[in-house]
Amino acid sequence: MRSARTSVPASLAPLGLLVLFAATSCGRGAFDPVPTPLPAGEAWVTHLSRDLAPFWLRPEALGSPVGAFPTFRCDDGTLVQPDLPCGEMLVAGPWVSSQLGKEFTRMRSRQTYFYGVAFHMTGEERYLALAKAGVEHLRTHALDRTNRSAVSWWRGDEAHPPADARNSQDLAYANLGLAFYAYLTRDPEVLADALLLYDGIFERYDDRSRGLLRWAAGGVGGEMARIELVAQLDQVNAYALLLASVAPEPHRSKLRTDLARIARILIDRFWSEELGLFRGSLHDPLESGLGSRHTDFGHTIKALWMIERTGALLGDAKLSSWARERMPKVFALAFLPRDGCWASGLRRDGSIDAGVTWWIAAELDQAAATLALTDRRYTGYLEKTYACWLDRLVDRENGEVWSWIDLDSAARRGAKQHLWKNGYHSAEHALVSYLTAQELHGKPATLHFAFATTPPLEELRPYFFAGEAGSVEESVLEYSPGPRRVTVSFRRLR
Numbered sequence: 001m002r003s004a005r006t007s008v009p010a011s012l013a014p015l016g017l018l019v020l021f022a023a024t025s026c027g028r029g030a031f032d033p034v035p036t037p038l039p040a041g042e043a044w045v046t047h048l049s050r051d052l053a054p055f056w057l058r059p060e061a062l063g064s065p066v067g068a069f070p071t072f073r074c075d076d077g078t079l080v081q082p083d084l085p086c087g088e089m090l091v092a093g094p095w096v097s098s099q100l101g102k103e104f105t106r107m108r109s110r111q112t113y114f115y116g117v118a119f120h121m122t123g124e125e126r127y128l129a130l131a132k133a134g135v136e137h138l139r140t141h142a143l144d145r146t147n148r149s150a151v152s153w154w155r156g157d158e159a160h161p162p163a164d165a166r167n168s169q170d171l172a173y174a175n176l177g178l179a180f181y182a183y184l185t186r187d188p189e190v191l192a193d194a195l196l197l198y199d200g201i202f203e204r205y206d207d208r209s210r211g212l213l214r215w216a217a218g219g220v221g222g223e224m225a226r227i228e229l230v231a232q233l234d235q236v237n238a239y240a241l242l243l244a245s246v247a248p249e250p251h252r253s254k255l256r257t258d259l260a261r262i263a264r265i266l267i268d269r270f271w272s273e274e275l276g277l278f279r280g281s282l283h284d285p286l287e288s289g290l291g292s293r294h295t296d297f298g299h300t301i302k303a304l305w306m307i308e309r310t311g312a313l314l315g316d317a318k319l320s321s322w323a324r325e326r327m328p329k330v331f332a333l334a335f336l337p338r339d340g341c342w343a344s345g346l347r348r349d350g351s352i353d354a355g356v357t358w359w360i361a362a363e364l365d366q367a368a369a370t371l372a373l374t375d376r377r378y379t380g381y382l383e384k385t386y387a388c389w390l391d392r393l394v395d396r397e398n399g400e401v402w403s404w405i406d407l408d409s410a411a412r413r414g415a416k417q418h419l420w421k422n423g424y425h426s427a428e429h430a431l432v433s434y435l436t437a438q439e440l441h442g443k444p445a446t447l448h449f450a451f452a453t454t455p456p457l458e459e460l461r462p463y464f465f466a467g468e469a470g471s472v473e474e475s476v477l478e479y480s481p482g483p484r485r486v487t488v489s490f491r492r493l494r
Contacts, residue, residue: 031337033380041438041445045121047390048430055399055416056114056423057126067133068141069111071104073417076398088415096418104153105142105174107422108134112177114423116184117431123448123485125477128184132480135181139193142174148200150174164218168205168231171197172238176424179239183246185450185483194243195251201235202258212265227282229270229294229303232262236306244313245461259310263319266303276329277346278303289348296345296353297334298360301327305367309464312494327367331381334364339407340384341392357404358393358414358421361385362429369436370465373494379440386433401426435462435493444470444489452483462490 055061058077063069073079074086082100089097112134118127142151147163152170154160175197182191204217213231216223236259244255270278280294281287288295304323311320334342336354342364344353365385372378393401395416403414403421415421438445445462457469467490475485 031332031335031380033331033377035376036379036383038379038382038386038437038440040441041434041436041443044430044434044437047394047433048118048121048427051390051394051396052114052400052423052426052430053118053127055395056111056118061111062130062133063108063137065133065137066130067108067135067137068103069108069134069137071102071107071417071419072100075395075416089418092415092418096415099419102153102155102419104170104419105138105151106170106176107419108142109138109174109177110422110424112138113180114427116177116180117427119450120184120447121431121434123487125479125485128450128477129479131177131181131184134177135190138174138177139190143193143197145193145196148196148203150197162218165216165223167215167223168201168213168217169215169228169234171201171205172234175201175239179242183242186246186452186455187483191243191247194239195247198239198243198251198255205231212269213262222283225283227269229266229278229280229299232265232270233299233303233306236262236310237302241306241309241313241464246459256314260314260316260319263307263310266307267322270303276300276326276333290346290350291348296360297330297343298345298357298363301330301334301360301367302363304330305363305370308367308370312466313464324371327371331364331368331378335381335385336407337384339388341388341407342385344404355404355406356388356393358401359425361389361393362425365389365429366432369432373436373439376440389429431463435465435490439491439493444491445493446487446489449486449488450477450480450483451486454484454486457488460488460490462493465490465493467491467493 055077060073060077060079061069070079072089075088080086080089080100085097085100089100112131115127115131115134118124119131144150144163149163149166150171151159152161152166175194178190178194178197181187182194205214207214212227213235214224215226215228215231218224240255240259244252244259247255266278269282272279275290275295277295277300279288280292280296280299287293304327308320308323311317311323336343341356342361344355344357344360347353365382368378368381372382392405395402400416400423402416406412435445445467447462454472454474457472460469461467470489470491473487475487477483477485
């Protein structure tokens, strides 16, 4: 599936030597990024509408009833039949095929997010209606208000597992669709439910004795002992950063305190200066080095981006600088000059995993685009990696992006929708690429909200960024009584 094109010593040298070695040895060649003009932001609006949305607008994608979005679909967009699944589900391996027949809350939440972003970028009301349908299904069927928790998955009409057996990562992504919709609309009932779930996660999973968030709050075996990077990290990107900018007090201050604390946990507990990576887990010493689960370029750059964005939100320059100082070394390791793509990670023997994984490529692009706002050299990477995304990852026939591609064999590629692949990362990639490209071209970034009452301009933010809200236009939403479409132009993104 993925070839190894570069080797680095299994016993790692100091990181500076490792980066130098990785950038110059075994045929990869050095790459010194220089400022490069990028396409205007509108290209990313077109990408979302032309390349991504058709896959998510098929009747099969919408669920029955609409909002009960299916977890599994074949690459042509048709529904998967568990008893006779399409070949791509079998090729994906038992970790996918063994889960057929289940419907996961986290994937319904991610698809809700996709429609929210699509409305945010285009202003087309059909996307807002689908996002609302997803939110209402989550609130009605998945949200467990008694336990301030959420169902993880269903088999038929049976909800699973019991509250104490749910993990904190699943709960973070259950909140993704609610949090984005609350940001998009300021709907007080949706915001209240998103904050209810946030409160429940931190009440049940915040382990002050160990100084981190637990993976599991109950259960048997090794689940309680697991110390997972994603138990901390995914609280940030899934909901906390967004809610910290729209929640009322006292939640706003609490969210910001928790964001600062998670950033310190990531740095103090999971960062390895020797590896130049975040360790994906800490409970098993044999599974916390190179090639171990979640010790890769994707989780590392996402954690660095979230720390940097947390510092930007909180006005903590030292926190942002800590992350910014470490990002360039990750880019140097991950970039494949021959192909202009991002690699996925380092294997146990130190060789480069040169396959392209969609979400890892998205996170690396998003972090590089953020740095490009203040240092145009990072557009040198983006010129290449954006082309890799658009030319190699996109399925031009049926829409969306492949979950992975083999750069040495175009016929080998990963399924587009399953229990961990949906529209979340491709939509966020389009949104961040649009916002940053507009700023790099000196043009305003136009975003669409749906407000019953428009908040003060100083309270409006363009996603994870700060910006100056300028012109505001309001228009009627034909099929959504109550809120109005509020179109805002942002400048000076940072």
